Amino acid sequence: AFGFDLSPLLARAEELAHLAQQVVADRAVFRKAKEDLTICRRDVRKLISAALDEGLRGDWLAIEDVYIKLVARLPRTPSVADVTDILDEMELLKQEIVNRLESLSETEFTSTNDVQIEQHIQNSKSESPHEFEPRSEKEQGATPSATGRRISEPLKTFPLGIVLKACPQISDFGPGGGVTSWRDLMSAAVVVRSMLGISPSAYQDACEIMGPENAAVAVACILERANLINSAGGYMRDLTRRADRG
Template sequence: MQSGYVTTPFGRRPMSLALVQRQLATAGIKPGKTADKWKVFRDASEARGLLGLQDRSLAVLDALLSFYPDNELRQDAQLIVFPSNAQLALRAHGIAGATLRRHLGLLVDAGLIVRKDSANGKRYARKDKAGSIETAFGFDLSPLLSRAEELAMLAQKVVADRLAFRRAKENLTICRRDVRKLISAAMEEGAPGDWEAIEAIYIGVLARLPRTPAQSDVHAALDEMELLRGEIINILEMQQNTEKTSTNDAHVERHIQNSKPESIHELEPRSEKEQGAKAGGSDEAPSTPLRNFPLGMVLNACPDIAMYGPGGKIGGWKDLMSAAVVVRSMLGISPSAYQEACEVMGAENAAVAVACILERAGHINSPGGYLRDLTRRAERGEFSLGPVLMALLRGQSGGNRKAG
């Protein structure tokens, strides 16, 4: 291979420092290095967008490689090909002369070939007495060998980006379908909520997508659409919890009216056993009463939940449950895990549990798994929120080990 020095182009073609750097790089090819020329060509073809090349440029590169006799590019071989423009145009599927010169320039600018021009700009080879090529002037293919690994990595990146783009478009299609059908179902069934405003947001997200979206456009739209879907699910969950709470409130009110006056104090905690710990000698786990703890106590123990309430504050149990739904989604707790907690603990106690998890988020690896574990223990009568709230009130949660 004839390298190790810098050659300047013939005639009016300009020289650049980038061209100098590329030529110096070819001089540093590791001794004995080889690469399959068609594998390198396929990688360059895959990465053509990153290299600033067009399909015609690849046709010219393919033609140049066809003039190299071996399938392997070798560091110790003569890597200069010297076809005439007529021969090159013929192998490049009859490309016009001006177009050929333009795409040869693009290949040089992309750093895939280097011109090695003779004194008069002609391409030819000078042979020794044994018939071996001694000196050649034409196009040096050394950059392809030098950049073989780089081109392979660029090709892999393009393939990965294409796959990610396809998946993003698929996810966007599914998310669009989910949002559209959820909005339609909510409107048709008269669910509470400003569904016209939500629908306007949905239409706006789609309107911002260009006719031929780029990958960044699709990812941006997907992020917005997923947030919208999450908000819709939160609204529907809040409605469901509100309906369940209203039913529970009516049940509790009847219970209070039919009990002795002092029985109202059963709604306040008295002991760990009364708050849900398993009673000795009983085969059944006691049911957990609704609103076991004063709301003020919960907010003092878990102040972080307040910022997620309506208007950034919590004025009642309904606000706490609304905030818990928002926090549930933020912490990655699945709707099914939260629903199960509501069924076992009651809606208010489930909201308190989520508030406690938020307060201890830095010590919990899996909030969803942690809530499911608490729910199973509460179902067996082995768990009470009282000790958790008292520990938070005493400010001792910072010394706990990671849970979850």
């Protein structure tokens, strides 16, 4: 009636609908890639800062330089391809850092164990065997904690599957980017402990009082709620004190 013929649009209605859906899908992919890159950048920055702050062995300044150059390569208005390319390289850098930290933590763990075993042997040679026996029936079965107080029963350890379901983020820091055993979880916890700013002494106290498995679970939980916790180190020490009180 007004000189407009909409029949060509009607004929291509299905095609145009598919194009519109593709635009929406592309935007979702772009948004997800940008979010993943932001999270990965944050994790890499925290890991490098933790390594530098704690004076860990390694050329961390060179790794930091690689990180800075990666960030600088991102254009002001990046495309999906730009973001995904940088994300791939950033994830590789993160995995390299995690591998280095795990290697350092295993070396430290082994040397610490050697010292503790040697000390235990020396103490065993010099002390009377009767000094380790309970002095009354009331003390039979009591488990001394690291601070001398006694906990009535050990802390319950939840199944690993439940822990990983509740705290999925910890898996990113496991060997090879995954956690399939308690050993993997404890290895990931050592890496995350540094990233969150929990001191080695605070984590060691937690391992002694809670047990290494539960200490690793606590780190996984803190990581999951890191945005709600002002001081991860203080929070860890508070949990350890509570565990020590039973």
